[in-house]
Amino acid sequence: MIRKSIIIGGVEIRPGERKTFDIAVARLYTHTDMTIPITVIHGVEEGPTLFICAAIHGDEIQGVEIIRRLLKLENLKNIKGTLIAIPVVNVFGFINQTRYSPDRRDLNRFFPGTDSGSLTSQLAKLFMEEIIEKCTHGIDLHTGSNHRTNLPQIRAYLDDPETEKLAKAFGAPVILDANLLGGSLRQAVKDIGIPVLLYEAGEVLRFDEVSIQAGINGILAVMSEIKMMQLDQHTESTITPLIAHSSTWVRAPISGILRNKIELGQSVSENEILGVVSDPFGDDEENVIAGASGIIIGQLKLPLVYKGDAVFHIAKFDSKSAAKNTIEAFRQEFEPET
Ligand SMILES: [Zn+2]
Numbered sequence: 001m002i003r004k005s006i007i008i009g010g011v012e013i014r015p016g017e018r019k020t021f022d023i024a025v026a027r028l029y030t031h032t033d034m035t036i037p038i039t040v041i042h043g044v045e046e047g048p049t050l051f052i053c054a055a056i057h058g059d060e061i062q063g064v065e066i067i068r069r070l071l072k073l074e075n076l077k078n079i080k081g082t083l084i085a086i087p088v089v090n091v092f093g094f095i096n097q098t099r100y101s102p103d104r105r106d107l108n109r110f111f112p113g114t115d116s117g118s119l120t121s122q123l124a125k126l127f128m129e130e131i132i133e134k135c136t137h138g139i140d141l142h143t144g145s146n147h148r149t150n151l152p153q154i155r156a157y158l159d160d161p162e163t164e165k166l167a168k169a170f171g172a173p174v175i176l177d178a179n180l181l182g183g184s185l186r187q188a189v190k191d192i193g194i195p196v197l198l199y200e201a202g203e204v205l206r207f208d209e210v211s212i213q214a215g216i217n218g219i220l221a222v223m224s225e226i227k228m229m230q231l232d233q234h235t236e237s238t239i240t241p242l243i244a245h246s247s248t249w250v251r252a253p254i255s256g257i258l259r260n261k262i263e264l265g266q267s268v269s270e271n272e273i274l275g276v277v278s279d280p281f282g283d284d285e286e287n288v289i290a291g292a293s294g295i296i297i298g299q300l301k302l303p304l305v306y307k308g309d310a311v312f313h314i315a316k317f318d319s320k321s322a323a324k325n326t327i328e329a330f331r332q333e334f335e336p337e338t
Contacts, residue, residue: 002015003015003042003044003046005042006082008023008038008040008134009023013042015043015044017042018039019039020037020038021038022036022037022038023038023130023131025091025126026119026122026123034091034092036086036089036091037087037091038086039084039085040084041076041079041085043078043081047079047082047226047227048081048136048137048227049081049082049136049137050081050083050084050135050136050138051084051085051131051132051138051139052067052084052138053085053086053087053138053140053141053185054066054087054088054140054141054142055088055093055094056089056090056108056140056142056185057099057107057142057143057145058090058091058093058094058095058096058097058101059093059094059097059099059145060099060143060145060204061204061205061206062141062143062201062207062208062212062215063141063142063143063215064087064094065207065212066141066215067085067086067087067141068087069216070085070219070220071085076229078229079228079229083223083228084131084134084135086131090107090123093107099145099204101120101123102119103118103120107120108181108184108185109183110124111128111183112124113126124185124188127185132185132192136194137194137196137222137226138189138194138195139198139218139219139222140186140196140199142199142200143200143203143204143206144204145204146204147203147300147301148298148313149202149208149264149298149299149301150200150202150297150298150313151173151264151296152172152173152199152202152210152211153172153173153176153199153201153315154170154172154176154199154200154218154241155186155197155198155200156175156196157177157178157180157190158175158243160190160195162195163195163196163197166195166197166222166225166226168240169221169222170197170199170219170221171217171218171221171237171239172199172214172218172330173239173241173242173265174241174297175241175242175243176297176315199218201215203301210334213334214330214334217237218237221237241326242317242322242326244297244317245316246315246316247294247313247314247315247316248291248292248294248314248316249311249314250288250291250311250312251308251309251311252277252288252306252307253287253288253289253307254277254286255305256284256286256305257305258275258276258288258300258311260303261274261275262275264296264298264299265296265330266327267293267294267323268293268295268296269290269293269320270290270291271289273288273289273290274287274288274312275288276288288312290312291314292314292316293314293318293320294315294317294323295314296312298313299312300312
């Protein structure tokens with residue numbers, strides 16, 4: 001039996017076709033049409049429909065590069081099912097190099113959106129209707145925000161066995177069994193029963209090679225897991241991710257200038273000194289103390305802090321040695337030897 005075409009944004013993509021086109025969003029006040037670019041690969045054979053999207057936060061550009069490189073891969077030609085890639089969801093924010101929409105809203109708090117709400121809410125609704133509701137699986141690509149960088153990690157709702165399977169297959173060193181955020185794409189997608197992963201790695205407006213490679217490999221591993229393609233054995237990940245069921249932020253004890261004493265991915269113990277905050281003369285000084293044992297999965301890179309600013313993000317783990325081994329295995333797989 002011949003597979004049916006898929007129609008997105010009024011464009012028909014037939015079985016065996018690959019198309020790149022634009023979905024109309026709204027006009028700019030210059031009379032210019034604003035559109036979301038999208039690539040659809042509609043396989044000849046039946047299979048899952050996977051969306052991969054990036055830059056819901058317009059300054060989180062690393063996922064755009066992950067998708068660009070992914071779409072260059074030869075073995076996408078023979079996929080089973082359908083791949084829908086949306087490298088820039090928040091086109092307005094991307095152009096302005098900012099997290100937000102032009103109406104200063106965070107798109108990732110407005111899903112599933114409404115027809116009659118703000119521009120941001122209407123964009124969310126359009127995205128859900130035209131793309132997400134036609135999918136069976138999804139991966140949403142993000143980075144740290146606001147001068148923070150993240151260790152490659154998957155955030156997922158592990159109560160769902162299918163989601164858990166995909167999260168493990170992705171092969172990032174850490175899975176955070178994270179609570180869902182109201183209005184987030186991840187929440188809206190889960191609500192309509194579609195397993196979805198959120199990949200967090202790196203920082204805004206920058207590329208980080210390890211995060212990009214780990215992202216591409218992770219997506220391919222998920223595609224293999226849901227039988228859209230077969231991976232060569234040597235590209236299969238050897239990482240068994242660490243699963244954290246909770247995490248905590250360590251905050252600056254005083255306002256001042258921060259000196260970090262540890263790196264992303266390092267294992268730390270409760271009460272360990274992670275950094276020092278001092279005034280410009282070094283007179284007034286206080287240590288930043290770990291509130292829990294675990295791995296540093298996020299870190300502030302801007303050394304200027306106010307009291308209470310979130311400085312280190314710790315994923316909580318009991319076993320320090322297991323955590324250390326996993327991070328080392330990940331580094332060996334992805335970091336070039338020096
Ligand atoms: Zn984000």
